[in-house]
Amino acid sequence: MRIQLQQAFRAVILMTFVVFLVQLHQTGDIIHYINPKYEYLSMIGAWLFLILFFTQIFRIWAITKESVHKQAHACQNNHCHDHDHHHHDHGDGSLTLRKIFSYGVIILPLATGLLFPETTLDASIAEKKGIMLSLGNNGQEGNGGGAKPEGEQIPLEHTEPDPNLLTNTMTMEEYESSMEALRKTKDITMSEELYSVYYQQINQEPEVFVGKKITLQGFVYKEEGFSDNEMVLSRFLITHCIADAGVVGFLSQLDGANELAEDTWVEATGELRLQEYEGKEIPTIHITDWKIIEQPSQPYVYPIQIQYL
Amino acid sequence: MLTRRHTLLVELTGLFIFAIVMTLLTLSEQVEKIIELPKSIYHMNMLFLSILIEALPFVLIGVLIAGLIQVFVTDEHIRRWIPRNKYLAITMSCVVGACFPACECGIVPIVRRLVGKGVPIYAGIGFLLTGPLINPIVILSTYMAFGNDAKIAAARMILGFVIAMVVAIIISFLFKGNQLKQKFPVPSIKHTGLQEKVKHTFTHAVDEFFDMGKYLIIGAALAAFVQTYISSGDLVSLGGGVASATVVMMALAYILSLCSEADAFIGASFRGLFPDTAILGFLIYGPMIDMKNTFMMLSVFKAKFVTLFVLIVTIIVFLTLMLFQVG
Structure with a gap:
């Protein structure tokens, strides 16, 4: 043997x-x-x-x-x-x-x-991935107006420690009622599951949401050419694995934004407005209230699928 | 065949190996605290591992199917199934690929086995090209990522199919023989019992994994390196007109090496920047060829063949898109 x-x-x-x-x-x-x-x-x-x-x-x-x-x-x-x-x-x-x-x-x-220890993707990766992913997001023309957004892949935030509690899927009714609620409310909280469903909708028809109050969390990311009071509150959207991560986020206006270091996690409240950025009207947040927070235990967001049946 | 003593020995060995691995695990936790490297290396490692964790289940399923083909499908079966006529064979392989839900990593070991069993190289290529590109999951995810716009999803499937056919036909004129790296010996032993056959299926799968795994790993490492250190923004700024934008998006698809089922959202996010033709370049070229996939093909086919194949696919995808400009 x-x-x-x-x-x-x-x-x-x-x-x-x-x-x-x-x-x-x-x-x-x-x-x-x-x-x-x-x-x-x-x-x-x-x-x-x-x-x-x-x-x-x-x-x-x-x-x-x-x-x-x-x-x-x-x-x-x-x-x-x-x-x-x-x-x-x-x-x-x-x-x-x-x-x-x-x-x-x-x-x-x-x-x-x-x-090797595990890390979370941060602004240095966002820079390589290209933040234009998020800012270019509203460029999904051809879909505005009367188009039905039901089947969109919609980012959904996980901040729960146990992500299995969240199923990543939504029924059509759930989706429609949450969109209805979003259009009516004056005070948008980008919380938990609805965070990213909202994100997609706001980017699709930003004019509807102008003047509304919005509260959200994200990490600070800055692009070259930003002025002293500009930053992006961003998240990574993961379809399968972090190698296919895309950056989503809102351009934000805050006096003293230059003092906030990149990768700082912030919870902020502000007013939604339209602003021209590289030739396009995009939704931006004028921050009124903010505080620094710990990185959430689940920092990424995921697209969800609407169940058609 | 196996004596009881032998079985016991195997079981003990298994346990022993488990113990070794657990010890390694504990040791590694100690070592982890000592090493310190730049953060970008850790990021690269995370991307590298995530690509592998995502791809490995598909590769394993692929090598198991390859093992099944090796043991259960004989050369004679293949001779009977594949039409004599070259064009019929190509059409059939593209249709079969379109019906077969595969991803670009899982399909390489399967194609290798099929070609080794006597499937003509051009038919194997047709199957290789349509398998990852055209399947229900890809159609659905493309449809949803582009805001329920069926146009892009449909164009992706139809143009993809046409391109696969054209490439397979060109291959059929350029190459004779199976183009496999090593000469594939004809199975000389007949596996008799079903149990034996199943055992051999798994044994083949293990060998296939070790053979192909290293190429997948090299490909994943390179893709992770590019994502960590090279800015896709710089690349994007090169794309001005439709043609150059298409080239840029195809290049991006190649170096990002995304899974065909996960690339739709990324593709969609470029819609504000580039015309639909360029986006289609990303969506069609990526599943056919990317960096990870090229390395896996190098493990199977001769380097000269892989080089020409990549070249042909690149040219045909580009020309087809320029001919049928969409949107």
């Missing part, structure tokens, strides 16, 4: 993937990487790794000559050229530089995942 060290090493890698993914779920840190709506997908990933692990551990021990041969055969058949050593070697004889590099690459995400 002999041990196939490379096979054992592969089993360790597969198990580490399982443990890494399960740990992310257990601690809830998974929401720093992906939209909680798709958590189940990464859980499926963890299960598949586990199944592969159970397959793999049977390859570690080769009992008889026949089985060694059979395994080598299966490998050849599958064309994993790196297993030729099964024929004659006792183990790692053919562990070439190339193979070490391959394993190094596979281990890389596990190593950085376990060794």
